[in-house]
Amino acid sequence: MLVFENVTVRYGTFTALKDLTLELRRGELMTLLGPSGCGKTTTLRVAGGFIVPDEGRVLLEGRDITSLPPEKRPTSTVFQNYALFPHMSVGENVAYGLRVRGVPRAQRQRRAEEELERVGLSGYASARVQDLSGGQQQRVALARSLILGPAVLLLDEPLSSLDARLRLRMRAEIRELQKRVGITTLYVTHDQEEALSISDRVTVMHDGRLVQTGTPREVYFSPADDFVRDFIGDSFPYTLDGRRILLRPDQVVPNADGPFTGRLLSREFLGASLQWLIDCQGQTLRALLPSRSEPEAAVGSEVRFSLILNEE
Ligand SMILES: Nc1ncnc2c1ncn2[C@@H]1O[C@H](COP(=O)(O)OP(=O)(O)OP(=O)(O)O)[C@@H](O)[C@H]1O
Ligand SMILES: [Mg+2]
Known part of the structure; x- marks a missing residue:
């Protein structure tokens, strides 16, 4: 047109x-x-x-x-x-x-x-x-x-x-x-x-x-x-297997069976969602969770999570 x-x-x-x-x-x-x-x-x-x-x-x-x-x-x-x-x-x-x-x-x-x-x-x-x-x-x-x-x-x-x-x-x-x-x-x-x-x-x-x-x-x-990636949506740098990538918080999914382990650094209430900062071997990851279904986890405790790495 x-x-x-x-x-x-x-x-x-x-x-x-x-x-x-x-x-x-x-x-x-x-x-x-x-x-x-x-x-x-x-x-x-x-x-x-x-x-x-x-x-x-x-x-x-x-x-x-x-x-x-x-x-x-x-x-x-x-x-x-x-x-x-x-x-x-x-x-x-x-x-x-x-x-x-x-x-x-x-x-x-x-x-x-x-x-x-x-x-x-x-x-x-x-x-x-x-x-x-x-x-x-x-x-x-x-x-x-x-x-x-x-x-x-x-x-x-x-x-x-x-x-x-x-x-x-x-x-x-x-x-x-x-x-x-x-x-x-x-x-x-x-x-x-x-x-x-x-x-x-x-x-x-x-x-x-x-x-x-x-x-x-x-x-x-x-x-x-x-x-x-940086301009659209939220993202943060993360090094995985020696490769530096940009991850979005919605790619970090806390769950009890997750293959990754980290320590919960902080929880921030944002209304509909919550942001978790997770320390994983010296790197800080961000995760966004629906606030009404937040898993129980105290700041400082160990948490497990998955990473969704394949794009849609
Ligand atoms: N009449 C002009 N003379 C000189 N430079 C101009 C003129 N109009 C725009 N520019 C420059 O051209 C570039 C692009 O301008 P443009 O207005 O297209 O940007 P934009 O993406 O619409 O930005 P914004 O989001 O701020 O509106 C800018 O660096 C601007 O300073
Ligand atoms: Mg303009």
């Missing part, structure tokens, strides 16, 4: 995207995940037509759109701060794209109502934007983006200005809406849990390069390299 072909972007002498090749499938939600400065927003801007790459091409359904300006391409971008128009009502914000295209007032009002209903804001058309909550403003921004029926939806950290609880709710809502509308979506985040929970596929970026593209389970269970 949307293809980046060997895309390179430079800001002056700094290369922000290096030979990026990436393919979005029709109807999928792909997240771009990576640390600050790795080139996520730059990639999104290239997709939206706000940056023309220095090298490479962007194709939409086989058509070269590399130099097509934003308003001429069937993409729609939701910016991090939503960029709603404060002097316009909710309905006028949503209908904005139609007004620019000269759609008559009655028709665009009706379409705005439909879009507002789709994002769960029926009856809000005449409300003032500044009277809405953060989550509601987020929905207005989505409705405004969807009204022109874009082929690709581009979202840049859409939840970053919301509080933690609302973030969880909105990410489920965005996912549900995206599936219902069936719109191909590129979604930027630096939150790995968010990426794992909403994506069909995740693309991990590092220093302007694509490191790995895969399903959430693939990037979690079969990371391409130590950067991905």
Whole structure:
């Protein structure tokens, strides 16, 4: 559906995207995940037509759109701060794209109502934007983006200005809406849990390069390299049979029949889970246990455990 072909972007002498090749499938939600400065927003801007790459091409359904300006391409971008128009009502914000295209007032009002209903804001058309909550403003921004029926939806950290609880709710809502509308979506985040929970596929970026593209389970269970393993999920270094590996706490499973023995250094209650630190011949391992089924073990005592070493 949307293809980046060997895309390179430079800001002056700094290369922000290096030979990026990436393919979005029709109807999928792909997240771009990576640390600050790795080139996520730059990639999104290239997709939206706000940056023309220095090298490479962007194709939409086989058509070269590399130099097509934003308003001429069937993409729609939701910016991090939503960029709603404060002097316009909710309905006028949503209908904005139609007004620019000269759609008559009655028709665009009706379409705005439909879009507002789709994002769960029926009856809000005449409300003032500044009277809405953060989550509601987020929905207005989505409705405004969807009204022109874009082929690709581009979202840049859409939840970053919301509080933690609302973030969880909105990410489920965005996912549900995206599936219902069936719109191909590129979604930027630096939150790995968010990426794992909403994506069909995740693309991990590092220093302007694509490191790995895969399903959430693939990037979690079969990371391409130590950067991905370290960035996605929690991990710690461990030397086993003379080889240094990165282990995740969920690979360390305390159980009475386990082949490994260690000494319990500490137990930390985290709510739903507990973290154990286990000393094993001078190395410290971390284990995560469901807190309601914690085996009985006193700090300082000997514990047995298994290591799950094969990836999924
Ligand atoms: N207009 C610009 N001029 C010069 N350098 C820029 C410009 N825009 C971005 N950069 C640099 O390019 C790199 C990639 O920026 P980009 O905004 O794509 O990162 P990002 O992955 O979105 O990061 P964040 O998670 O912080 O939003 C960064 O090092 C940034 O400082
Ligand atoms: Mg960014």
